[in-house]
Structures are given as structure tokens and as C-alpha cells.
Amino acid sequence: MRIGELARRTGVTPRALRYYEEQGLLTPERRPSGYREYGDRDVDAVHGIRTLLAAGLNSAAIAEILPGLPLPGQRQAGPTCPELLDGLARERARITRQMDELAAARAILDAIMGAEAPSEVIRTPRA
DNA sequence: ATTCTGACA
DNA sequence: TGTCAGGA
Missing domain, CATH: 1.10.1660.10 (Multidrug-efflux Transporter Regulator; Chain: A; Domain 2)
Structure with missing residues (x-):
């Protein structure tokens, strides 16, 4: 194509x-x-x-x-070379930290919205 | 009508 | 990334 x-x-x-x-x-x-x-x-x-x-x-x-x-x-x-494997491990760690930051940001929004229920319950139905 | 490369009031 | 130019 x-x-x-x-x-x-x-x-x-x-x-x-x-x-x-x-x-x-x-x-x-x-x-x-x-x-x-x-x-x-x-x-x-x-x-x-x-x-x-x-x-x-x-x-x-x-x-x-x-x-x-x-x-x-x-x-x-x-199988991938050890060097590449190490790089992927770092990316994974970075993503994990990123997830933590997002969770923190969401917690702030939840507080502002006065949401006590689990976030999964108030998730806005997305497009 | 589509795509290509190069370039940026 | 959008978008325009100038060609094929």
C-alpha cells in the first residue's frame, strides 16, 4: 500500500x-x-x-x-544484546516513575473534584 | 488525485 | 507537524 x-x-x-x-x-x-x-x-x-x-x-x-x-x-x-536490554530496563523504570507522577496528578484532581470513590468509578467515558 | 523532496511569515 | 512550492 x-x-x-x-x-x-x-x-x-x-x-x-x-x-x-x-x-x-x-x-x-x-x-x-x-x-x-x-x-x-x-x-x-x-x-x-x-x-x-x-x-x-x-x-x-x-x-x-x-x-x-x-x-x-x-x-x-x-534474544536481545545485554546493552539493549539494559536500555529497555531504564525506559521501563522511567515509565514506572511517569506512572507514579500521573497517579499523583490524578490524586490532586480527585481531591479538587471532591471524589472519594475509586478513580475507576468516576472515569469519564472516553470517546 | 497522489505522492515526492525540501524548507520555514 | 502543518503547509506551501514545484515536479512527476
């Missing part, structure tokens, strides 16, 4: 998809026309990229682990 379709199927703009390629996150084939040609696997890859990006990982970190990205339907990623 070309960039337009991947964009529709992932909800990511073509601009962002080209940017991901610049960052080495995606490496689509090229047609003789120069148009990028993506595979179905890229749909899942893009979702993974978005998730990791949203979690605060930089493109460099994502690029390293992309080949090991657990795509839907496949098992655990294969």
Missing part, C-alpha cells in the same frame, strides 16, 4: 509517516515511481511506534527495538 492508505489505516498523517522513515523507524520499499510501498505489517508497526512515542521513548530507542516489536499474533521477541 502507498503512504495514503497506511495513513488512513493508522490515523497517522503522511507527514508523520515520512518523518518516521527519516528516523529509521520505518523502511518502506520504493516503487520505480519513487512512491513508498508499505506492507500490512507496517500497520501494526506504526501502532507500536505511536504507543512507544506516547510513553516518552525517543525515536532512537524505538528504532533499536522495532525489529523486536511484539506484533499481534507473534510470540515474544527473540
Whole structure:
């Protein structure tokens, strides 16, 4: 599929998809026309990229682990070098700290809203 | 109509 | 990231 379709199927703009390629996150084939040609696997890859990006990982970190990205339907990623493993452990720790900060922020909002019930009960139904 | 690269009042 | 230019 070309960039337009991947964009529709992932909800990511073509601009962002080209940017991901610049960052080495995606490496689509090229047609003789120069148009990028993506595979179905890229749909899942893009979702993974978005998730990791949203979690605060930089493109460099994502690029390293992309080949090991657990795509839907496949098992655990294969063995990774100890150095990379260490980097992932740090990212995980960072995310955990981030979660704590978010929980603290939510607690503040709960207090302001005068919410005694568990947050899960007052969660606003999202879109 | 789509996509491409490069660039930024 | 959006968006415009100038081409294919």
C-alpha cells in the first residue's frame, strides 16, 4: 500500500509517516515511481511506534527495538544484546516513575473534584 | 488525485 | 507537524 492508505489505516498523517522513515523507524520499499510501498505489517508497526512515542521513548530507542516489536499474533521477541536490554530496563523504570507522577496528578484532581470513590468509578467515558 | 523532496511569515 | 512550492 502507498503512504495514503497506511495513513488512513493508522490515523497517522503522511507527514508523520515520512518523518518516521527519516528516523529509521520505518523502511518502506520504493516503487520505480519513487512512491513508498508499505506492507500490512507496517500497520501494526506504526501502532507500536505511536504507543512507544506516547510513553516518552525517543525515536532512537524505538528504532533499536522495532525489529523486536511484539506484533499481534507473534510470540515474544527473540534474544536481545545485554546493552539493549539494559536500555529497555531504564525506559521501563522511567515509565514506572511517569506512572507514579500521573497517579499523583490524578490524586490532586480527585481531591479538587471532591471524589472519594475509586478513580475507576468516576472515569469519564472516553470517546 | 497522489505522492515526492525540501524548507520555514 | 502543518503547509506551501514545484515536479512527476
